[in-house]
Amino acid sequence: MIRARNLHCGYGGHEVLRGVDLHLAAGEFAALLGPNGSGKTTLLLALAGLLPPLSGGVELAGRDISGLSARERALLVSCVPQGAAAPAGYSVQELVRMGRYAHTGFLGGYGPQDDDAAQAALADAHCLDLAERQAAELSGGEFQRVLLARALCQGRRALLLDEATSALDLARRVEAFDLLARQHKAGSTVFAAAHDLNLAALYCPRLVFLKAGRIVLDGPTSDVFTEANLKDIYDTDLRVAPHPVTGAPQAHLVPGAHAHASLLR
Amino acid sequence: MRAPARVPIRVVDDAGQEIVLDRPAVRVIALYGAFNEILDGLGKADVIVARTNADTIPTRIATLPVIGTHMRPNIEAVLAQKPDLVLQMAGRKEASLPVDALRKRGLRVAVFRAASFAELFSVIRRVGVLTGSEAQADDMVRGMEARLATLDAKVAATQQRPRVFYEVRSPNMLGAGRTGLVAEIIRRAGGVNCVEERVKFARLSEEEIVRLAPEAYLIQRGPMNPAPLPLSKRPRLRTIPAAANGKTWFVDERRYSRPGPQSVGAAEELAGLLHPEISQKQSAPAKGAKKDRK
Amino acid sequence: MMQQGGIPGAKECEKRRDVCPAWLRACALASALLVSLLLTVVLACAVGSYPSTVGESLRALLQAAGFAAGEAVDPSLSVVIVDIRLARVLLAGLTGASLAIAGAAFQGVLRNPLADSFTLGVSGGAAFGASVAIISGMAGEAALSGDARALPACALVGALTALALVLGLSRAGGGPLSGLRRETVVLAGIVVSTFLSALISLLKSLDEESVASIVFWIMGSFQGRGFEHAELAWPYMLVGAAIVFWRARELDVLALGETQARMLGLEAGRSRLWLLLAASLLSGAAVAVSGVIGFVGLVVPHLVRLVLGAGHRRLLPASALLGALLLIWSDVAARSVLPGGAELPVGVVTALIGGPFFCLILARKGLKNRGEA
Numbered sequence: 001m002i003r004a005r006n007l008h009c010g011y012g013g014h015e016v017l018r019g020v021d022l023h024l025a026a027g028e029f030a031a032l033l034g035p036n037g038s039g040k041t042t043l044l045l046a047l048a049g050l051l052p053p054l055s056g057g058v059e060l061a062g063r064d065i066s067g068l069s070a071r072e073r074a075l076l077v078s079c080v081p082q083g084a085a086a087p088a089g090y091s092v093q094e095l096v097r098m099g100r101y102a103h104t105g106f107l108g109g110y111g112p113q114d115d116d117a118a119q120a121a122l123a124d125a126h127c128l129d130l131a132e133r134q135a136a137e138l139s140g141g142e143f144q145r146v147l148l149a150r151a152l153c154q155g156r157r158a159l160l161l162d163e164a165t166s167a168l169d170l171a172r173r174v175e176a177f178d179l180l181a182r183q184h185k186a187g188s189t190v191f192a193a194a195h196d197l198n199l200a201a202l203y204c205p206r207l208v209f210l211k212a213g214r215i216v217l218d219g220p221t222s223d224v225f226t227e228a229n230l231k232d233i234y235d236t237d238l239r240v241a242p243h244p245v246t247g248a249p250q251a252h253l254v255p256g257a258h259a260h261a262s263l264l265r
Numbered sequence: 266m267r268a269p270a271r272v273p274i275r276v277v278d279d280a281g282q283e284i285v286l287d288r289p290a291v292r293v294i295a296l297y298g299a300f301n302e303i304l305d306g307l308g309k310a311d312v313i314v315a316r317t318n319a320d321t322i323p324t325r326i327a328t329l330p331v332i333g334t335h336m337r338p339n340i341e342a343v344l345a346q347k348p349d350l351v352l353q354m355a356g357r358k359e360a361s362l363p364v365d366a367l368r369k370r371g372l373r374v375a376v377f378r379a380a381s382f383a384e385l386f387s388v389i390r391r392v393g394v395l396t397g398s399e400a401q402a403d404d405m406v407r408g409m410e411a412r413l414a415t416l417d418a419k420v421a422a423t424q425q426r427p428r429v430f431y432e433v434r435s436p437n438m439l440g441a442g443r444t445g446l447v448a449e450i451i452r453r454a455g456g457v458n459c460v461e462e463r464v465k466f467a468r469l470s471e472e473e474i475v476r477l478a479p480e481a482y483l484i485q486r487g488p489m490n491p492a493p494l495p496l497s498k499r500p501r502l503r504t505i506p507a508a509a510n511g512k513t514w515f516v517d518e519r520r521y522s523r524p525g526p527q528s529v530g531a532a533e534e535l536a537g538l539l540h541p542e543i544s545q546k547q548s549a550p551a552k553g554a555k556k557d558r559k
Numbered sequence: 560m561m562q563q564g565g566i567p568g569a570k571e572c573e574k575r576r577d578v579c580p581a582w583l584r585a586c587a588l589a590s591a592l593l594v595s596l597l598l599t600v601v602l603a604c605a606v607g608s609y610p611s612t613v614g615e616s617l618r619a620l621l622q623a624a625g626f627a628a629g630e631a632v633d634p635s636l637s638v639v640i641v642d643i644r645l646a647r648v649l650l651a652g653l654t655g656a657s658l659a660i661a662g663a664a665f666q667g668v669l670r671n672p673l674a675d676s677f678t679l680g681v682s683g684g685a686a687f688g689a690s691v692a693i694i695s696g697m698a699g700e701a702a703l704s705g706d707a708r709a710l711p712a713c714a715l716v717g718a719l720t721a722l723a724l725v726l727g728l729s730r731a732g733g734g735p736l737s738g739l740r741r742e743t744v745v746l747a748g749i750v751v752s753t754f755l756s757a758l759i760s761l762l763k764s765l766d767e768e769s770v771a772s773i774v775f776w777i778m779g780s781f782q783g784r785g786f787e788h789a790e791l792a793w794p795y796m797l798v799g800a801a802i803v804f805w806r807a808r809e810l811d812v813l814a815l816g817e818t819q820a821r822m823l824g825l826e827a828g829r830s831r832l833w834l835l836l837a838a839s840l841l842s843g844a845a846v847a848v849s850g851v852i853g854f855v856g857l858v859v860p861h862l863v864r865l866v867l868g869a870g871h872r873r874l875l876p877a878s879a880l881l882g883a884l885l886l887i888w889s890d891v892a893a894r895s896v897l898p899g900g901a902e903l904p905v906g907v908v909t910a911l912i913g914g915p916f917f918c919l920i921l922a923r924k925g926l927k928n929r930g931e932a
Binding site for chain 3: 048071075079081104154
């Protein structure tokens with residue numbers, strides 16, 4: 001579904017991604033992990049075709065992304081951006097329906113099928129109750145759910161999420177990842193950048209670790225989510241233990257570990 | 266004709282200033298073109314040493330140095346000509362600023378007002394005194410007064426007093442108001458200015474002109490109204506009586522709006538237009554005016 | 560969150576209660592505006608120095624439309640009501656609608672509440688273009704009398720040049736148009752406007768005799784304008800408005816910012832270019848026939864947003880209607896407040912209304928920005 005080949009990306013001469021090779025098969029559910037500044041957002045933007053690569057390339061559904069129009073791209077991948085500000089003067093319903101922009105013709109407006117898609121997306125993202133509210137008046141967590149709904153409304157073939165649950169409380173976070181898991185089961189390709197290692201390990205069969213603009217680790221969760229790997233990537237001491245219910249590996253921080261790790265060096 | 270050198274010349278201008286000259290002015294700059302025509306009429310065109318940008322009458326002054334415009338003369342350029350007399354026409358406030366500036370620099374500046382024939386004659390006489398040509402001024406004024414008297418007599422014999430509108434500028438419309446020489450020209454020519462405001466120029470809308478329903482419509486053509494449309498090409502004024510009866514003419518702005526030796530001619534011309542029955546007896550009635558039908 | 564466990568039926572009810580007002584509000588506002596537009600035409604045609612009544616105005620208008628209603632109206636009165644007043648109402652309406660649509664488009668594209676044809680210097684550019692056309696004689700001898708096909712085109716060229724200058728100046732450091740700081744853009748607009756008005760002054764001093772005409776014309780007025788001016792401008796206005804209306808949804812998407820707009824599948828750059836072009840077309844055509852009239856494009860979209868929200872499919876038509884109404888009434892004021900049939904330039908009236916409003920927006924935005932920081 002999505003493939004990056006020797007991808008180099010950056011902003012104004014500063015290179016952020018330094019040769020990324022990645023293949024996400026159709027229907028995969030993977031998390032993108034890594035420390036701050038490792039290039040997660042940049043990679044997602046490049047994969048969505050929003051940031052032209054310095055070199056290398058990205059393929060979407062077998063086609064070179066630079067040859068796709070904005071509309072074609074938007075029909076293939078939906079994104080949940082990070083740190084977006086809510087626009088003033090729009091209701092949630094209107095904002096979510098904008099996800100259908102790529103589906104409408106030049107002259108046509110939004111039709112009943114667009115309203116239905118927006119309604120279904122709102123329902124799936126558990127924000128029907130927000131539909132009539134003003135987007136600008138939502139809390140950070142509510143707005144993230146609305147952005148997720150908009151991405152679903154736009155299309156469910158491939159979802160790229162950038163810290164899409166960072167502002168959600170625990171219950172909402174689980175709810176959101178349950179939703180992503182359901183989308184995955186229904187056939188969507190899901191690639192979610194996340195800070196929360198354990199949530200990623202709990203839900204995603206595949207983890208991709210980015211550090212300093214390169215993929216340092218990529219594989220099935222059970223293989224790569226090890227103490228040694230995590231210590232290495234995050235420069236801190238960690239313990240990994242199985243989840244009491246699902247058995248998925250979960251990382252646990254160790255107090256004072258950073259000082260300890262520094263001493264070890 | 267030379268005035269005795271020892272007796273200073275004293276004239277009070279229309280701003281109340283006394284202008285004192287030791288001898289008649291021989292280097293004159295007029296900041297308003299009509300003075301050049303008056304000086305020319307007095308046979309004193311040779312005292313003019315510079316002109317404003319727009320003034321080229323009489324033609325012999327066209328080659329003189331330019332000192333700026335009526336409203337904004339270049340003070341340095343004026344000083345450089347070392348004039349012994351500067352003439353300005355009172356009117357807009359802006360015109361008085363350069364007057365103060367020039368006076369501060371020691372120049373003698375006379376400011377005159379000519380909003381009626383009586384005032385115009387007084388101006389001509391005083392300009393005559395200042396330039397040592399009282400006799401010529403007296404001749405000129407007497408001649409003009411005589412022509413006006415003749416005109417008055419002819420006009421008195423006519424019955425009609427048509428309502429006249431005088432367009433100063435269009436399409437951002439200005440009409441001649443009740444104060445100003447144009448108003449008197451209209452009256453002397455046997456018409457009634459349909460604008461009643463006591464101003465020189467009245468701003469008014471098209472519909473106000475329709476309301477005023479002028480029976481004669483004069484359109485001045487000149488610097489203030491460079492490209493006016495004939496009345497026949499103004500559909501919104503089609504119902505005014507002047508449009509229906511065809512009493513609409515282009516007239517020369519320089520002749521009508523600028524008080525000077527030509528002003529009596531303007532009144533004679535207009536009388537001929539408004540009252541064609543007297544024009545047969547008149548020598549050359551409407552040589553400047555053009556019927557605006559095309 | 561509390562209602563989550565509520566009875567589904569009750570929730571449905573509540574939703575409908577919420578939905579209806581939004582639609583009702585839009586419909587109510589639209590019909591209120593339309594009705595007031597019709598009333599406005601009749602009333603505005605009844606006001607002026609020529610004595611006339613509302614009844615006469617209505618009869619003259621019906622008569623002109625081909626309906627013989629009651630006794631025939633006096634021909635002079637009919638000319639005043641139809642040829643003079645109705646023509647002005649029409650031109651003021653077209654101009655007000657164009658400026659309001661252009662303002663909404665500029666504000667949407669640049670995501671800047673302070674943007675409009677006037678603050679961006681676009682009107683100044685159009686005025687400069689048209690001044691050149693008038694003074695050079697390119698627009699013909701009778702340019703100011705409405706017999707000038709070249710005038711709107713010259714105004715458009717001027718408008719686009721000014722816009723390019725302002726945007727070029729404000730993004731001297733690079734970056735997308737949507738990311739420009741509001742103050743920077745307005746500052747650049749002021750710089751370019753000042754420069755252009757200096758150029759216009761230069762033109763005027765080169766040709767002092769046409770000063771009065773050009774000064775008055777630039778100030779913005781419908782005096783002496785007739786159907787011929789509306790005829791001159793409406794094709795440009797129609798094309799500009801059509802482009803903006805067709806791209807109303809793009810304006811919504813652009814409101815989300817560069818990145819999100821592209822995520823949703825909008826070629827943001829091309830869309831912006833079209834919208835800016837169309838807004839300049841509207842401004843240029845308005846300036847070409849009415850002179851520079853400020854603040855309509857700034858104030859009207861803000862007022863509509865307060866009631867209808869920012870969705871451009873409602874905002875644009877409502878702004879067009881309100882802009883038309885505002886300018887028609889401003890013109891009525893301009894031609895009736897002075898005694899003796901004298902007129903104010905309508906730009907003065909709108910500036911008197913709009914100036915304080917502009918300050919209000921600025922102050923509120925300033926407070927808000929400080930709150931965010």
